[in-house]
Amino acid sequence: MSEFAAAAQDAWVTARRGLLHDRREPRLLALPLLQPVLFMLLFGVVLSGVVKVPGVASYPGFLTPGLLVQAVAVTAGLAAVGVAEDVRRGMVDRFRTLPVPAAAVLFGRTASDLVRIAMTAGVATATGVIAGWRVHSGPAAAMAGFLLVLTFGYAVTWLSVVVGLSVRSPRAARVLVPVCLVPLTFVSNVLAPSATMPSWLRPLAEANPVSAVVTALRLLWGNEPARSGASPASAYPLALTWLAAALLLAVPLALHRYRRTPAP
Numbered sequence: 001m002s003e004f005a006a007a008a009q010d011a012w013v014t015a016r017r018g019l020l021h022d023r024r025e026p027r028l029l030a031l032p033l034l035q036p037v038l039f040m041l042l043f044g045v046v047l048s049g050v051v052k053v054p055g056v057a058s059y060p061g062f063l064t065p066g067l068l069v070q071a072v073a074v075t076a077g078l079a080a081v082g083v084a085e086d087v088r089r090g091m092v093d094r095f096r097t098l099p100v101p102a103a104a105v106l107f108g109r110t111a112s113d114l115v116r117i118a119m120t121a122g123v124a125t126a127t128g129v130i131a132g133w134r135v136h137s138g139p140a141a142a143m144a145g146f147l148l149v150l151t152f153g154y155a156v157t158w159l160s161v162v163v164g165l166s167v168r169s170p171r172a173a174r175v176l177v178p179v180c181l182v183p184l185t186f187v188s189n190v191l192a193p194s195a196t197m198p199s200w201l202r203p204l205a206e207a208n209p210v211s212a213v214v215t216a217l218r219l220l221w222g223n224e225p226a227r228s229g230a231s232p233a234s235a236y237p238l239a240l241t242w243l244a245a246a247l248l249l250a251v252p253l254a255l256h257r258y259r260r261t262p263a264p
Helices: 003-024 026-046 059-089 091-097 102-131 139-167 170-186 202-207 209-221 232-260
Strands: none
Touching: 003 102, 026 059, 026 102, 059 091, 059 102, 059 139, 059 170, 059 209, 091 232, 102 139, 102 232, 139 170, 139 209, 139 232, 170 209, 202 209, 209 232
């Protein structure tokens, strides 16, 4: 068996371990799967009568891409807790005593997280459809949008792995991840266009990578305000640039932290 085939098999075993853990601990998926439902009920249904976005006929239609990205980010953030738990239990140290490449372990781990992310994206999408959201573009643009969502979730997963390997404490990871994700997702255009924000807050929202991804989704799916003046041709590459930069930073750093993580 070639080295690549052996590494791929090791990655599959690690991914299968993560999927089996999800089956045995379904409560861990409860919050990520319920969040888009609760947020759509609160913002898209309860407050839709008082929230008006200029140039948008349906607020739930405008809101759904943002809630989809937010829910995926929260789900991807759980990777930090899982990795920190593996460090605490000594699983990372055991993996390193085996003839298994670090890349196989981490890529297998993030592959199982990607399945969890896809489940969350499915629930968020179904919630949006029930609330009245629709894709107003063709099948190719719709598929490109969902691929962008999964890529965003995968990038956040790798950043979360870095956090989990760095803090090495599940409790610290549970605190740190929301501290990072809450401002990142709320100081963005998830709930409202950045143009409606105060002048001091608007530059932060527009520079936010989450805003770039959400804008690309709305443009691809035809949910962006008609008077925004933006186009998918400019928004999609910007979002991909942010995600590529995140992966180029997080993947080597995660591999480095994995190899250097001390035993608990």
